[in-house]
Amino acid sequence: MATNENLPPNVIKQLAKELKNLDETPPEGIKVGVNDDDFTTIFADIDGPAGTPYENGVFRMKLILSSDFPHTPPKGYFLTKIFHPNIANNGEICVNTLKKDWNPTLGLRHVLLVIRCLLIEPFPESALNEQAGKMLLENYEEYARLARLYTGIHAKPKSKPKHGAISESTTALNVDQRNNASAQNADQKSTLANTGAPSPSPLASSTTSSKATSFQDQPAGSALPLSENGAVGSSTVPPAAAAPVAQKKDVGLKAQAEKKKIDARKKSLKRL
Structure with a gap:
């Protein structure tokens, strides 16, 4: 050389x-x-x-x-x-x-x-x-x-490296997550079908997901909301506020009963 x-x-x-x-x-x-x-x-x-x-x-x-x-x-x-x-x-x-x-x-x-x-x-x-x-x-x-x-x-110039690899990776990750979610939904439907239970509707799934989120967001040790019929999560009145209301109602009923008894005694005395 x-x-x-x-x-x-x-x-x-x-x-x-x-x-x-x-x-x-x-x-x-x-x-x-x-x-x-x-x-x-x-x-x-x-x-x-x-x-x-x-x-x-x-x-x-x-x-x-x-x-x-x-x-x-x-x-x-x-x-x-x-x-x-x-x-x-x-x-x-x-x-x-x-x-x-x-x-x-x-x-x-x-x-x-x-x-x-x-x-x-x-x-x-x-x-x-x-x-x-x-x-x-x-x-x-x-x-x-x-x-x-x-x-x-x-005589083409050398191609430059592509940009946006991070965006492409993120897109691929999102696709994988959607595919995994679809696979999980399919497994749930298959399990329900084998047990004879009705398949949940998309609305019911969404509601369940929302409730699960609200439970997760609830601070530890805090009271859960109750509805009028005792169901969790459907009423805005907390149990701590509902108890005093019930007590006041009982006291009012007792006062009315006592008043009726007194009125009856007065009527009897007048007759005598």
């Missing part, structure tokens, strides 16, 4: 400086991957330029540096499949900057920018993909359609 040992020390020093600069201030639409142990292979992700068939795509490419770099140009390859006149089926890039127009003083930033510009303005005259070059010259609409198709299939 090629490493930094294949490059002269002065070249390694220059590359390290360039790569650091690219990492801190990347060119527009280009993100460079830095490997400190191997400067001979440089990876970059290129955003498809807006207004082109490559828009909304992210294309991975690499530059391979030879041992006598920068005297010879690097070789460029697209790793993401793309339909482009100047990019071969194996990903090799054909651009004059990497061939006859190469200059040892050109930096990596310039090379990457030229490759991105190639997506904006192809050169069908020097096509490595003859089909794409011919289609670009003769039927641009069809060329653009195929280029967009390749972009949509092969």
Whole structure:
């Protein structure tokens, strides 16, 4: 495997400086991957330029540096499949900057920018993909359609993680709770059917549930409400208030009886 040992020390020093600069201030639409142990292979992700068939795509490419770099140009390859006149089926890039127009003083930033510009303005005259070059010259609409198709299939940006997992979990929990409640109701109906008892109506179930809740909410040691016929939970008069009322009623009845006796005695005395 090629490493930094294949490059002269002065070249390694220059590359390290360039790569650091690219990492801190990347060119527009280009993100460079830095490997400190191997400067001979440089990876970059290129955003498809807006207004082109490559828009909304992210294309991975690499530059391979030879041992006598920068005297010879690097070789460029697209790793993401793309339909482009100047990019071969194996990903090799054909651009004059990497061939006859190469200059040892050109930096990596310039090379990457030229490759991105190639997506904006192809050169069908020097096509490595003859089909794409011919289609670009003769039927641009069809060329653009195929280029967009390749972009949509092969150059999709990585999908972001979904949000709302907590909401989804909560929804699933609520569904499970409803299913458990339904299962319990079904078991109750089955038990009642086996014992011959009538199945409770939904209203009766609701009333029972409400009463159970009221019993649970009642403080410990407190008196439960009584109805006129002694039923629990149907009257608003507490037993503590009902007892004095009954006592007063008994006292009134006794007073009336005594008064009647006195009146009878008075009538008897008058007759005498």
